[in-house]
Amino acid sequence: MTQTLAHRWRFFRAGGFDQVQLETPADLAALRGLDQKLWASLACPVSDLELDRRMLDYIDLNRDGRIRAPEILDVVDWTLARLADPGVLFQEGPLRLQSLTGDAEGTRLRLAAQRLLDVLGRPTDDSLALADTDDLALLFPPHEYNGDGLVPAALSPDAELQAAIADIIACLGAETDRSGEAAIGEEQIAAFFEQARQLHAWQARAVEQGLEVFGEGTGAAVEALSAVRGKVDDYFTRVAMAEFDPRAAVLMNAQEEELVRLASLSLADAGELAGLPLAVIQHGDRLPLGKGLNPAWQSAIDELQERVVRPIYGEQDSLSSAQWRHLLALCGDYLAWQAEAPQPAIAGVLARERILELVDQGVEARLLALVEADKAVAEAADGLVELDKLIRLRHGLLRLLRNFVSFQCFYSRQDKAVFQAGTLYIDGKSCDLVVEVDDIEAHAKVAAASDCFLLYCTCTRRGEPVRGKETLNIVAAVTAGTEGDLQAGRHGLFYDRAGNDWDATVVKLMQNAISIREAFWSPYRRISNLVSEQVQKLASSRDADMVSKAAGTLEDTAGAASAAPPAFDIARFAGIFAAIGLAIGALGTALAAVVTGILSLAWWQVPLLLLGVLLAISGPSMLLAWFKLRRRSLGPILDGNGWAVNAQARISIPFGTALTQMAVLPSDSDRALRDPYAEKPRLWPWVLALSLVAGLGYYAWSTGMFAQAPAEPAAPAEVSQAPTE
Structure with missing residues (x-):
């Protein structure tokens, strides 16, 4: 597919790639000529999107639960062909009848719109809003034919047929009629009576052979x-x-x-x-x-x-x-x-006598006649369907394109993207990049390539279901701040796009770099945690040894009460005292060498030395974090949900800061800095440390460690004597 040169496209740079701007009807008309390599996405699921689901179903013509680029192009062409003024797609408000074309398709839609306005009791209006077609029962009353080939019970006044439809639904399940009612179609009728005829033929053989003599x-x-x-x-x-x-x-x-x-x-x-x-x-x-x-x-x-x-x-x-x-x-x-x-499956639901009765009454032919009568009005009813489709595309098509052909909604930050499920509040942060997922483990395998710090949460809303669900799973990307206390089991609060609050519990973490500042402190944090763990293990071990020895001592006390205590043997402790002295001496020597090295530097070299030490410790961690932060991508997060992202879709450090907000006090608030319950500072540990350093320094100075070695005297020069005359 080659790019059409007749149209002048405009692109904007965001997320590390060029994205097309869709700002005019001409952009939409030329979309089929835009090289699909320049599209942000090539496919997406119809579920878990903040878009009108009926509109998505209209686009998904093959009913496979996915929308692909060819379907997008077809629906754009379909919409433009029915609008005399395509500019209404870029405007808010209802669909005015004068915006429809004047050809046969536009005339049919205009007649359907007028019939709908009559039903709504607004015959003089010339516009239809999205809410006007929300209730399908107004467009297609269940007791009238609607052309979809499905038969609800209310369509027939015959009580026998109503009961038969209910029986078939009980055996084989129901489809949804355009009126929103449970209904059956030709396939279900044929499947039911194929089983029923088998039972009826078997029963008839008993009569023919005289088997039922009783x-x-x-x-x-x-x-x-x-x-x-x-x-x-x-x-x-x-x-x-x-x-x-x-x-x-x-x-x-x-x-x-x-x-x-x-x-x-x-x-x-x-x-x-x-x-x-x-x-x-x-x-x-x-x-x-x-x-x-x-x-x-x-x-x-x-x-x-x-x-x-x-x-x-x-x-x-x-x-x-x-x-x-x-x-x-x-x-x-x-x-x-x-x-x-x-043994037909329907016999497990209906009594054998009832099945035979339905065959004897000729119900199959009567139901098929209803289906044919319903299909006879398909052309007239399709006008209302197309009207509903056009009204919904009028309101949602451009938004879909700006989240499919480009990610303009996501990167502009003027409104949430259609894949953003809401906002997660947890650990003093609010995360806006939240996506609803079905299978956490399957999504995590794909999303691992995003290099983002991801939180997988299970959200619950007991007793107050939203869209029929009391639980859902989400993944939230933490793109700014620090890791803090984020761990499995932490609780937060999730607000969906409609403002409903859900209890959120972290069930899985995917840990990656969040910020360079956190990477700077991470080595010290790890060392601190390691030292703390080792000290706790040592203290626990010593405490256990103390308790064990005390218990052994108490057991031996009774038997050794009469024995004389052993005399103090100073020779046993001589080695210990010597080792302690050597350790202090080695520590003093090392400290003296460090102090000597620092004192030998010029004053302006000391800050450089400290900066070098800090870089040596934190530099590798910061460098690794910098590389990972530059590779953060939205693509794998969406791919794990079934998208086919066609671009890098990077999440840069500045953009990540916008996606995750930290807790900040209001600018006009008052703040009391004194905490009455804060721990009181203790000076004696610092005094002890300074005294130790001063003592070691004095010891090094008194022993001449800081003194410079005397310079060796220069060798005397040889004096040559001139011969005398």
């Missing part, structure tokens, strides 16, 4: 037969054994010993009798259904007779073996049919 009570009849099947089969098998061998006739009945045992028990509960045969085999090939049955099975046999035997054979008091096999065959075919029953 009518509506078939299921209960099969259950009643299955409950006694094993026991009845057992009875007819015993009868067959007796016919096979007469000697088995007695053995196939209950054993006498078992009857004797039962006779001694209370038989109020018939459960003890369940193991006995169903009936004595003397009844032969006919099983009694009334008298002569095992009492434990009487109720189950009564259920069999009521639900199975009577519907087929009528009233009878016994059941033959042939009749039993016939009943088993009838129920066996039913059970095999039941085993082939389909």
Whole structure:
């Protein structure tokens, strides 16, 4: 893509790169000719942006949740083609109907606008504001067709269809109609009835094959037969054994010993009798259904007779073996049919009877007819949709371009950029570069390349949700001041763009340089922390040793009470005293050498020496911080959120100072400098230190360490004697 030369572009320098200025309608008209290598960004997500979400959805034509450069170009061309005066994009206020073009598209939009004004009760007005189309129910009442091919329950006055729509939504979920109501579309209707027809075909096969011989009570009849099947089969098998061998006739009945045992028990509960045969085999090939049955099975046999035997054979008091096999065959075919029953997902939500009813009522065809009737008004309804789109682009398109093609809003500091979620107050600072994130760990992996000091916080607002959310995650860049006490677990307060306050808790830090001044003091701070930690460890260790030795001494006291105390042996401590003396001497020698070196310098060299020492200690840290501060970039912070930043987008030291504000007292405030609870200064440590230095200095002076060594005498010159005449 080559840059169009016919248009004269204007650029401004910020963030380390040249950014295009979009100030006139001509700039927008020529945007397609601007080389995309000069764009600040090439793609961004539609979520977590401080822009009208419906406008972003209009731009995101493929509904993938992202806006790319080609979609930006298309929507700019679409907007300019419908405005007779594109200059309104750079102005505030409502969209006036006279700003629309006079062609067919503009006429259609003007008619849609007039219909909307009539609905709003303002037929004489000639302008529409953004709030006029916020309520989609005004543009598209749910009881009227709106051309989107979706059918809400309110669209039909038929109670059966309303119930059917509610059932389909319960099974497959809902889509959102243009009216804002839950609705279903052609795809959902087809998916639902495809499953419903499978169940209906299976049910119809039972009728065709005569499987439901018991009518509506078939299921209960099969259950009643299955409950006694094993026991009845057992009875007819015993009868067959007796016919096979007469000697088995007695053995196939209950054993006498078992009857004797039962006779001694209370038989109020018939459960003890369940193991006995169903009936004595003397009844032969006919099983009694009334008298002569095992009492434990009487109720189950009564259920069999009521639900199975009577519907087929009528009233009878016994059941033959042939009749039993016939009943088993009838129920066996039913059970095999039941085993082939389909298991559609909708059957887990709706009863089988309800699904079959919806198919029998022809609901599918009636719903599809509603969809077609809704689509028939698509052309007229699309005029209102395009009107809503144009009104929203009129208010938000230029702002999107100044945060996408360039980062003008971010670097001008006149208004927050669309990706800035609000302001975080923490540790005496306010951070303006705050971005909402979804996954903290995933974002941190990308944002590490920004070289910024980042705070990841979890924000909560219990009981007062904002846009349906009570929690959210943010990342804030600390670009000025010092690290201070920032650490995981610290709490702050986050204000979103609407002014809502959230409790913020730091959950992760990404530590980088914040300022050169902090880098100057960081070596001393690290040394101080190291010394403090070592002193604390040493003190803790000595305290533990003291306690341990004291405990051991107390344990040994009882046994050693009669022993005489050992005599003081000065020889044991001679080495200690000598070591102490050597240490003091070495310290004095070193101090004397330092003082001697300093005194040997001219007075103007002493400040240079101190400055050199400071630079030697703090210089490397400051140099490293300077390099990192020059590399700070906005790009990785946005890339971690799904942006495709196309430029360096640096955050310089002066700009970082503007993004993070420090606590400053008001200029006209009074300040009391005396703190009644401040620690009182103690002079004795300083007196002791000065006395020690003075003593060591006197010792060095008295021993001649400061005296200059005497100069060696010069060698006498040789005297030559001239010969005498």
